[in-house]
Amino acid sequence: MATCDPDTLFRSLSDASRRAIFERLCREGELTVGGLTRGSGISQPAVSKHLGVLREGGLVEGRRAGRSTYYRALPARLAPLDDWTGQMRAFWEARFDDLDDLLARMDN
Numbered sequence: 001m002a003t004c005d006p007d008t009l010f011r012s013l014s015d016a017s018r019r020a021i022f023e024r025l026c027r028e029g030e031l032t033v034g035g036l037t038r039g040s041g042i043s044q045p046a047v048s049k050h051l052g053v054l055r056e057g058g059l060v061e062g063r064r065a066g067r068s069t070y071y072r073a074l075p076a077r078l079a080p081l082d083d084w085t086g087q088m089r090a091f092w093e094a095r096f097d098d099l100d101d102l103l104a105r106m107d108n
């Protein structure tokens with residue numbers, strides 16, 4: 001399974017409509033463009049364009065069945081973002097621990 005760099009993933013998910021499409025595919029499983037368009041509040045061409053960006057980002061893939069393409073989310077491809085947020089969490093937790101230590105020393 002190919003992974004994308006965090007920049008590509010952040011760009012792919014930077015739009016609220018794309019995040020909503022990705023989340024819906026995660027929750028509901030495979031859907032066609034028509035299925036994704038229904039209830040989304042955006043046009044079919046816009047859904048198709050967002051799917052293209054998500055596909056380029058490695059977050060969705062399509063499966064042809066007759067004249068329809070069924071899209072599904074690939075949530076495991078979010079692993080680089082999970083790694084990055086974990087690193088940032090550890091970085092900031094260490095900084096806050098250092099600040100707590102400094103404030104405790106200042107109180108004494």
